[in-house]
Amino acid sequence: MPRMEVEKTFSYPLELTLKNYNDQIVVGFGQRDGIKVGHAVLGINGIAAQGRSLEDGRDVLEVIANEENYPLAIKFGRNKLSTNERLVLTGMFHSLFAIGSQLSPETRSSGIELIETDVFKLHCMQTLTGIKFIVVTDIRQVGVESLLKKLYEVYADYALKNPFYSIDMPIRCDLFDINLQSAIEQSERTGISNV
Amino acid sequence: TKENNIITYYCKTISHRFQKLFINIQFFLKMCILVREFKTVPLVWVFSKMTIFNLYIFDRNGTCLYYTEWNRRNQSGISKEEEFKLMYGMILSIKSFCSRLSPTDLKDGFLSYRTSKYKLHFYETASGLKFILNTDINAGNMRDNIQQIYSNIYVENVIKNPECKLGQQITSELFQTKLDDYIRSLPQFATKLS
Secondary structure (H helix, E strand, O other): OOOOEEEEEEOOOOOOEEEEEOOEEEEEEOOEOOEOOOOEEEEEOOEEEEOOEEOOOOEHHHHHHOHHHOOEEEEEEOOOOOHHHHHHHHHHHHHHHHHHHHOOOOOOOOOOOEEEEOOEEEEEEEOOOOOEEEEEEEOOOOOHHHHHHHHHHHHHHHHOOOOOOOOOOOOOOHHHHHHHHHHHHHHHHHHHHHO | OHHHHHHHHHHHHOOHHHHHHHHHHHHHHHHHHHHHHHHOOOHHHHHOOOOEEEEEEEOOOOOEEEEEEOOOOOOOOOOHHHHHHHHHHHHHHHHHHHHHHOOOOOOOOEEEEEOOOOEEEEEEOOOOOEEEEEEOOOOOOOHHHHHHHHHHHHHHHHHOOOOOOOOOOOOOHHHHHHHHHHHHHOOOOOOOOO
């Protein structure tokens, strides 16, 4: 998936309101030219930003506040999820799944199976042993149920049968990765031909 | 009756091979007509298995302005106050979850989720008012219906009513009856025959 990035040269004073959010400098107000609220500062004048500071050690907000530095070429984009954030999100989904089944108005409901938004869909399949397979797709993607079943098959064949894999630990098996990739490629092809 | 005559006529004219099938269909249609006469349920509803369970309205501070239920079969086992808090917390978490997980920028954000037994539809206005409607999984997109509830029922009967204080539970009977009538008039609202 290509990362959406916008680079623009600004003069003093900056038309955007920036704020510090979760150790990232993000746009708080003033959407313009493809720069959206929530986009983070990824770099200034070609120097990549890491969190609140640039790679050369200067603070992003201080550089932007200083009039002498202008004009400035600032690159904005959605920040990529770090491994830690991914773990947080997975934990979050785990509890949402449980609450979704608790708040059910109908008896014996499962947890969340599908979340719909305007740009993506999240499909979740829970196996009898409690393992959840979660796939995030485009809203028009079809045949995700069969993909999830296929993933379960791949997991059973290449992760569980691997003698070096210990259960409930991150999966680091090459064969699993290869087969996962081919299952997803196949699903993408059929998904497009079916649309 | 006329309907029966038409059905029997077709059964006679079509070849013997299909006759058995058509007798089955005839029987089924007769049953449908019977159900329709006794229960005064439109024929379409006999086939559909749709229903609307309940509706929550939250304001932007998380207070539950209104809650009502129609065909709820399972209570959550906690007090209503706690249930509202749990529901509001879950919706906030899902919203944040979706905006962080999304590969591209979201416009409307979270719309609905589905489990094996029900579907939760979510609609948020720009002022932070949140509508949560639970229906059967067969109900399609309810976004327009919720928008109708907001613009035609909530705004007309709560916002334009000086007796209704903002940020407090809605006690207006007019609002309650209007909402109830509207939900009951929807094609998605039909109790299961089972």
